[in-house]
Amino acid sequence: VNGVQPEKVDVLIVGAGPAGLMMAEWMAKCGIKTRICDKRGTKIFNGQADGLQCRTLEIFDSFGFGHRAWIESNHMLEICLWNPDKDGIIRRSDRIPDTIPGISRFQQVVLHQGRIERFFLDSIESCSDIRVERGVMPSKLELNQTLVEDNDAYPITVTLRHLSEEEATPQQQTGISTNGTSVMDGLFRSNIAPDDTQDLLNDSAHLNGKANTEEVIQAKYVLGADGAHSWVRNQLGFKLEGESTDYIWGVLDIVPITDFPDIRMRCAIHSASAGSVMVIPRENKLVRLYIQLTTTEKIGDSAGARVDRSKITPQTILQAAQRIIAPYKLDYRKLDWWTAYQIGQRVGTQFSSHERIFLAGDAVHTHSPKAGQGMNVSMQDAYNLGWKVANVVKGIASRDILKTYQSERRRIAQDLIAFDHRFSRLFSGRPAKDVMDEEGISIQEFKNAFEKGNMFASGIAVDYGSSLIVAKQGNSTDQGDGTDVGVHNPDYQVLSIPTLATKVEVGKRIPSHKILNQSDARPSHLHELLRSNGRWRIITFAGDIRDPVQAAKLKNVGTKLAAPNSFLKRFTPSGGRYDDVFEVLAIHNAPRTQVSFFDFPEVYRNFDEIEGWDYWKIFVDGQSYHEGHGQIYENLGIGPAGCSVVLRPDQYVSYVGPMDAYDELDKFFSGFMVTQEKGKKVVLS
Ligand code: FAD
Structure with missing residues (x-):
């Protein structure tokens, strides 16, 4: 221009x-x-x-x-489920943990x-x-x-x-009237x-x-x-x-005045005949109410016709909530935000x-x-x-x-x-009146769904399929959308050996447990080492390196990783720092005080003329002075032979293999990394 x-x-x-x-x-x-x-x-x-x-x-x-x-x-720690009793009065029917204990820190x-x-x-x-x-x-x-x-x-x-x-x-939002209230439905300070x-x-x-x-x-x-x-x-x-049908949700953020006892818990309340409300306790004394509105008028008769959203106001949403939560009382003086949310x-x-x-x-x-x-x-x-x-x-x-x-x-x-x-x-279904009521939703069904749903909803269950960056069994074309993202060149195909770390699932994010820094005994969670900075991680779980077999394997893999033609060198831009592309970490489980930082090959503790040794790459599965023992080997299911684990820059596990499987690692990275000297993809000889 x-x-x-x-x-x-x-x-x-x-x-x-x-x-x-x-x-x-x-x-x-x-x-x-x-x-x-x-x-x-x-x-x-x-x-x-x-x-x-x-x-x-x-x-x-x-x-x-x-x-x-x-x-x-x-912080939301407990979910309370409320359902109608035999007289149609809502009662707390269950309490379940909001996040499944132990899945994340x-x-x-x-x-x-x-x-x-x-x-x-x-x-x-x-x-x-x-x-x-x-x-x-x-x-x-x-x-x-x-x-x-x-x-x-x-x-x-x-x-x-x-x-x-x-x-x-x-x-x-066009068509929504605030009906006299000074609070807007979207953006205000x-x-x-x-x-x-x-x-x-x-x-x-x-x-x-x-x-x-x-x-x-x-x-x-x-x-x-x-x-x-x-x-x-x-x-x-x-x-x-x-789906072509859009559902209309009313959302109200209020400081509630109520005699409902669980207002500071996350609640799913099913009334006998007035619908359901989800209660989300929030910061600053706020509580959010989500209600699927069922009484809005449609303009036109056709399926999927748009609902007249001008009929929805904070009062409509509040009244719906009041009907569901009765005989408890619910009102507010402070309204922070509200909206009618139409979504398919x-x-x-x-x-x-x-x-x-x-x-x-x-x-x-x-x-x-x-x-x-x-x-x-x-x-x-x-x-x-x-x-x-x-x-x-x-x-x-x-x-x-x-x-x-x-x-x-x-x-x-x-x-x-x-x-x-x-x-x-x-959530929107009517609660079952009794065990013979097949159309209604039983309390048990709802509870089971909530418990199962919690694992999905946590985001921890995400499990990426096999591809050239996830080395696991699986049909590479079976990606749910017909896209072939598998290993394009069979020469580079590498498969993990899951038995070496039975609780590390290739394709999922690695679980986090506490480990100690070998050099200063400071405990930290494994995830705290895995900063999002674009680097790949190779973790050598070296086992008890006092054992001569483990020590020999460690020396062997250390030598290969440090060799002038190793994949570390080939794929790291010349002039770049040693860990610009790959961070090489070691976690051993010998007693911390019986081994030394200097027992590890130099590739795990690089030396810089100005900054000296890098003390932040060697860790131990050990007892800390103040924060217990993370038991990472046990928690990840790693045996005495150790293993090596490759993590993507987003902490998902790419590969699990033997501790000294250097050649497999080289092959794996050669499948998609670019040699820096020639500026084009590497070809294995
Ligand atoms: P958005 O958050 O929608 O961000 C898109 C951005 O793109 C906006 O900033 C927009 O201004 C900008 N944009 C759009 N078009 C252009 C363009 N042509 N050029 C430049 N910029 C553009 N989720 C929940 O979990 N709970 C809720 O209660 C909830 N309530 C919601 C209420 C409303 C009114 C809305 C709109 C969404 C709600 N959501 C809720 C959904 C949640 O906000 C979204 O899932 C989430 O924000 C998605 O993030 P996003 O970045 O993909 O899109």
Whole structure:
């Protein structure tokens, strides 16, 4: 435009909601040249999604801001199930733990989306010059298909339009009346987010300066994280498939005044005939009520006709809740946010175009808000994609790994919809009157579903299928979407030996247990070592290295890893730090005081002329002075022979094999990594 050369960026992210910000976070941590734009003039301040599952907290922690969410949020520890008794009066029928004990070092918490977006923004700002450009949206998107396989090309051309302040100011949801209440249904400044004033000032100055202008940029990769109505998806001509009926949910965030005894617990309350409500206790004395509204009027008779949302007000939602919770009383003086949320259960047909333009989050899956999954799964999509794009942009990995984004995440989206479908029926169904009432939902059925659902909802159960970055048995074409993401060249095929670590599941994130640093005896969780910075990890579980057999294997693998032609050397850019691409860690289980740091080969404790030895790569499964014994060998099912484990940069297990299986590791990485000397994919001799 105007004869100016288009700016070139590696990655353009459209949409700065949870999915877009997660992608920007990866790009910031990996040093990738990125722009991120959002059509909204301001970030959101309260309301919307709120539940953070334990896997999401693990991910936040790996970026360094998990503690902020953990401290500020409300922790939900117990779910109470309420059902009608034989007289139709609601009674507590069960209590179950909210997060299954022992699956993670975090438990489910709730905190509003605006704060979560704040943590991302602060983190991105602290380590990069990436800034969300607000009031900016694409108006044209073109992909030059002849260039898609050229790693150095910028095949995507995007025209960005800078909106005026008026255009970028978020609107109330059309058709919803606040009926006299001063509280809006979407965006207003919450008293719990006082630190955004400067942002707003900066944004408005920025908007004024460039309003109504356009610019053209060229990108290597684009992520459409632009929500359920995704413009990027529409440009690509991709569809969402699924149910045509939309459900209407009323959501009310209030400070409740009530005599209901479990208002600070997460509750699922089924009334005999007035419907169901989900109670979510939140930060700042707030409680969220989710109600599937059944009494709204439809405009028109056809199936899937749109509901007249102007009939839904905070009062309608409150009255529905009052009917369900009776004979207990429920009212409020403080209303923080409310919305009517209309949603169908749908999954995108395709998650990428030529592995150049990707879609993530609500742009490729929509479902009900009940199980608190929307924001979590959206962020986890981008968490899956970000490091892959960064590895490819940096020339470390070949473009082949990008295919695994769709194969891994589309299956999760399909599972999510199936889960939501089952859960919806149970949640919205009428409670059974007695054991003969086959149409009604029995208390036991509901409880079982909740318990099973909790494992899925935690995010911990995610199990990625076999591919060139997940070395396990499985039909590589059986990815749920017909995409072949398997090992393309059988010469590189490597399979794990699961019996060497019986509780480490290849394709799942590695469980975390405490270990001690060999050099200073400090305990830390394994996950605390696995920072999200784009690096692959090779962990040698060396066993008891006082045993000459174990010591010999350790020496052997150490020598091979350090050899001039080892894959560590071939795939690490020359001039880069020794752990830029691979971090080599050792965890042994000899008594800490009977072995020394210097008993380990140098590849586990690299030396730097200025910084000396690296003391943060050798650990022991031992008793700490103050925090007990993590028993990591026992908990991961690792025997005396030890093993080696390869972890992807997102902590998912790629490979489990013998401790000194150097050749297998070399083969595995040669399947998708790029030799640095020649600048092209390695060919094994
Ligand atoms: P979004 O959060 O939708 O973010 C998309 C971003 O893209 C937005 O910032 C938008 O402004 C921007 N954008 C859109 N189009 C363009 C464009 N053309 N150009 C540039 N930018 C664009 N989930 C729950 O779990 N519980 C809830 O109670 C709940 N309530 C919700 C209430 C509402 C009103 C909405 C809209 C969603 C709610 N959700 C809830 C869902 C949850 O918020 C989403 O699943 C989650 O935010 C998805 O994240 P995302 O980043 O994919 O999309």
